[in-house]
Amino acid sequence: MIKEENNNEFDLQFAAAELMGILFKTHREFVGELVGTLQNSMLPAAFASDNQKRKKFGIFVLDDMVEHLGPSFFTQEQFGQIVQIICSFSSDKSAALRQASGYGIGIIAQNSGDAF
DSSP states (O other): OHHHHHHHHHHHHHHHHHHHHHHHHHOGGGOHHHHHHIIIIIHHHHHHSSOHHHHHHHHHHHHHIIIIIOGGGSOHHHHHHHHHHHHHTTTOSOHHHHHHHHHHHHHHHHHGGGGO
16 A cells, blocks of 8 residues: 555656646746745755655656756756756666656757857
């Protein structure tokens, strides 16, 4: 029963990440406060966790930030931190985290011209 509850929790987290991505894509001008909350509390907690699924949630959110908000949404320092976090998972022992990181690295490369 506990395993089932944990799976439900992670399903909800991924659904939330997907919804945030949609908000970033469709309501860019209204997500500043959400992005601040994510950067200051939710994402640091996800990445500090020992749980792979929480880290994957964090990478998904960062990937969506880069893809839909772009480098121009952030200060150069903030965007640099996002890039650093995404890239730090490119050699993780977890294939799922490496895949999420690889996707983010591709999006960063695709949008790198927007940063300058």
